[in-house]
Amino acid sequence: MFPMGATERLVVIGGDAAGMSAASQARRMKGPDELEIVAFERGHFSSYSACGIPYWVSGDVTDRAELVARTPKEHRERAIDLRMRTEVTEIDVAGGRVRSRDLESGAESWTGYDKLVVATGARPVRPDLPGIGAPGVHGVQTLDDGQALLDSLSRTEGRRAVVVGAGYIGVEMAEALLKHGFEVTLVDRGEQPMATLDPDMGRLVHEAMSGMGITTVSRTAVTKILTGDDGRVRAVATDSAEHPADIVVLGIGVEPETTLARAAGLPLGHHGGLLTDLSMRVRGHENIWAGGDCVEVLDLVSGRERHVPLGTHANKHGQVIGANVGGGYGTFPGVVGTAVSKVCDLEIARTGLREKDARAVGLQYVTATIESTSRAGYFPGAAAMTVKMLAERRTGRLLGVQIVGREGAGKRVDVAAVALTAGMTVEQMTALDLGYAPPFSPVWDPVLVAARKASAAVRAGA
Structure with a gap:
């Protein structure tokens, strides 16, 4: 009523x-x-x-x-x-x-x-694999899922974990399991972890996670979940290997x-x-x-x-x-695809198009990749970062930015997200009046350094 x-x-x-x-x-x-x-x-x-x-x-x-x-x-x-x-x-x-x-x-x-x-x-994407419903196999989509995983972690005597999928949830859960003292293996079908990045930037994530003690197995599909006599998960099988597991977390996407x-x-x-x-x-x-x-x-x-x-x-x-x-008015015009994540102290960010996205819609583009630091190089705590930028050939319109680095790297992607939304060219970006002081940035912010390099590539290809 x-x-x-x-x-x-x-x-x-x-x-x-x-x-x-x-x-x-x-x-x-x-x-x-x-x-x-x-x-x-x-x-x-x-x-x-x-x-x-x-x-x-x-x-x-x-x-x-x-x-x-x-x-x-x-x-x-x-x-x-x-x-x-x-x-x-x-x-x-x-x-x-x-x-x-x-x-x-x-x-x-x-x-x-x-x-x-x-x-x-x-x-959650949950592939129809043998053993996928076994105890010890978890998704992490809801609070109920999170509670079930925590309960399972507290009951599990073994300390071997396999994460299936190396997207945002996968790498974040790899860090969570590390903090619980697990030996973590990340299994993914992609060329490199973080398929939301281009493979050359994903390789940086791969290398950094290896340094954290995470074993990453790329270009590999899971074929089944193996169980023990008690019915609980004991390993994750691929075409070429078995990876022992006391806990399996699914991070394949949604x-x-x-x-x-x-x-x-x-x-x-x-x-x-x-x-x-x-x-x-x-x-x-x-x-x-x-x-x-x-x-x-x-x-x-x-x-x-x-x-x-x-x-x-x-x-x-x-x-x-x-x-x-309610009788008012509002619109949602769209997105540029901005996202940021982390695994331990590594920050990962992207906005706009990857190379394969640009090719899929018929855009011709140039790329520029630079290495810089989060602060002035002489200032204590300056951390390395890599910035990759895509620009449309001839017009120089910004198409996308990816950033991988340590503290202070990830949120720099917001500058690029604003530039994308405004339809700016990389040449226009080089003149942006960004804040500067040695504790926060080099004189030339890393995003602007990448824009300068991308602008030069556009001119060279014109």
Whole structure:
């Protein structure tokens, strides 16, 4: 039933970043007498930082509660009917309703909506391999996953771990397992770890992790998970070797969770994510919005849609959706693909296109790679970094930047992200008025040094 006086009902599927940001923003725009808000979440937690799970597992974050931005109780106090442990099983677009199931009691019911937000997130890629469901094999997508892994680590007597996949989650979990005293092997199909970088930059990550004691096995696919007599994982098998394992962590990546959307006939893109317009409204559906890890967004550099599962985007999507649902106006123009991570003291950052991305969209480009330091070379604590820059041939338009280095390296990528968003050329970047003092930067900031070199390469190729 609608609250007395309420004229509309908003239903939200998904109780994390995008969904609850949308619900909260819509509530700021309209009170309970104008808009009833019902949200469904199948898990045990709402509005939490999945990006923080590796740091909680590692011990850098000591309390799971620190990762929760707002509890279900806090949402309910703001007149949002958040129903936990309740899974939406069907969207009836024609009838304007959703079917849900209480995961504790099994009871099912239909809930009508005037406006719908789909924020179903992403699901971990979990290959169909023999033994993949064995005890001791863990994903790390949710807080429940993180807790299960921590419980398993505390019970495991052996100290050998294998991480499958060398993307962001893989390298972050390798660090977490090191901190727990495990001998870590990282197995990945790519040429180098961190496939979000070009191979020459990924090689720097490989070399640094080897120095940390992490064994990295590249160009290798896992074929099965081997188990012992007790049924628990004992090794990870590839075509050429067996890697002993008392714990296995899957860090292969994620894909949009759009099972409901597909069944309902909502439009999906090349990567399986929902397609929306700039207001985050699902294309062709006036009263349905979508945001977060279940959507595809416009890449402002390549001009194509892509799947970029990041909490930063999910929260922005939610704000835009909530404003529009609440009668205001907002848009999400797109992304340039900025991301930053770390493994121990190594910082890894990228924005824009890799070489293979540029080739895929038919762009001709030049590259420039430089080595520099985070501070003036004579200042104590100056740390080395490598910066690689891509620019469009002839025009000099910045296409992408990758950075690998020690303290002070990673967040420099933000300068490049702003330049990409503004459509700047590398020549224009060389004149940027960046802050300088010896404790913070050399006279020529490393990003600007790379821009100078890239600008020279553009002129040489003109």
